[in-house]
Amino acid sequence: MMSPSLRKLSLTIHVTTSVAWIGAVAAFLALAVVGVRTLEGARVREIYGAMDLVGWALIVPLAIASTASGIVQSLGTPWGLVRHYWLLIKLIMTVGSVGLLVLHMQPTGMIAAMEPGHAMTGLESVQDQLLFDAAAAIVVLLVATVLSIYKPKGMTGYGHRKAAENAAS
Amino acid sequence: MGQAREMANETDLSARARQKPPTPGWVKLFAAIGILLVLVVVVLHLTGNGFMNHGALPTATERQP
Numbered sequence: 001m002m003s004p005s006l007r008k009l010s011l012t013i014h015v016t017t018s019v020a021w022i023g024a025v026a027a028f029l030a031l032a033v034v035g036v037r038t039l040e041g042a043r044v045r046e047i048y049g050a051m052d053l054v055g056w057a058l059i060v061p062l063a064i065a066s067t068a069s070g071i072v073q074s075l076g077t078p079w080g081l082v083r084h085y086w087l088l089i090k091l092i093m094t095v096g097s098v099g100l101l102v103l104h105m106q107p108t109g110m111i112a113a114m115e116p117g118h119a120m121t122g123l124e125s126v127q128d129q130l131l132f133d134a135a136a137a138i139v140v141l142l143v144a145t146v147l148s149i150y151k152p153k154g155m156t157g158y159g160h161r162k163a164a165e166n167a168a169s
Numbered sequence: 170m171g172q173a174r175e176m177a178n179e180t181d182l183s184a185r186a187r188q189k190p191p192t193p194g195w196v197k198l199f200a201a202i203g204i205l206l207v208l209v210v211v212v213l214h215l216t217g218n219g220f221m222n223h224g225a226l227p228t229a230t231e232r233q234p
Contacts, residue, residue, distance in 0.1 A: 085196045092203075154193035 002076035010076060014069040021066050022141045024058040029134035036127045041116065044123075049112035051130070055105045063098045070094065083159030086147045097140050104133050 002010060028051055035047040070090070074081040082088050107126045155163065 085193065089196070089199055152193070152195055154196055155190065157189045160189055 017066040021062040025137045032131040032134045052108040085154040
């Protein structure tokens with residue numbers, strides 16, 4: 001178990017990176033909305049260039065840092081990583097989101113790198129996907145935030161066994 | 170007699186402690202939504218009605234209006 005001061009430091013890192021992750025995704029969502037509504041080629045490239053930057057320089061590192069600090073926080077405290085359903089669900093959601101995020105980040109860079117003469121028609125499905133991804137990411141992060149604050153009751157089978165062992169010893 | 174009853178009570182308590190509590194309703198709801206979402210994404214990808222392939226932009230000919 002972590003010492004109280006180390007636990008507070010770990011919690012500070014986790015909360016800061018998580019809040020920053022939501023903010024960065026909100027910026028990405030705003031750019032995705034503008035990107036879908038923009039038709040002019042040079043402006044489209046600028047918008048998706050900005051999304052690429054926000055994605056790789058902010059969202060991906062913050063997502064990894066938030067997930068990693070959350071895992072450290074769970075393992076270093078009595079909460080554990082898979083003892084409570086709310087933590088287990090949060091873990092599955094965030095790990096899944098990070099995986100999908102990395103998988104779905106390529107189109108932004110590709111649109112930004114398109115040559116100026118290229119027609120921007122036919123990219124609607126790509127733009128819609130990025131908009132959907134950003135909106136879905138906001139929903140997932142808000143659900144994770146609600147779970148973290150409310151901490152709904154319910155222990156997993158493993159958590160229950162561990163609690164029984166601790167009570168017996 | 171009293172000792173035997175006490176032992177039986179302790180056994181009963183430890184058995185109850187080992188017994189897994191029922192899964193909360195909110196967990197079942199989350200699981201159902203999660204499974205549904207995964208199924209929708211898989212079906213959309215398999216039928217080709219979903220979004221684009223990951224990282225692949227339409228070709229120049231596909232982009233023609």
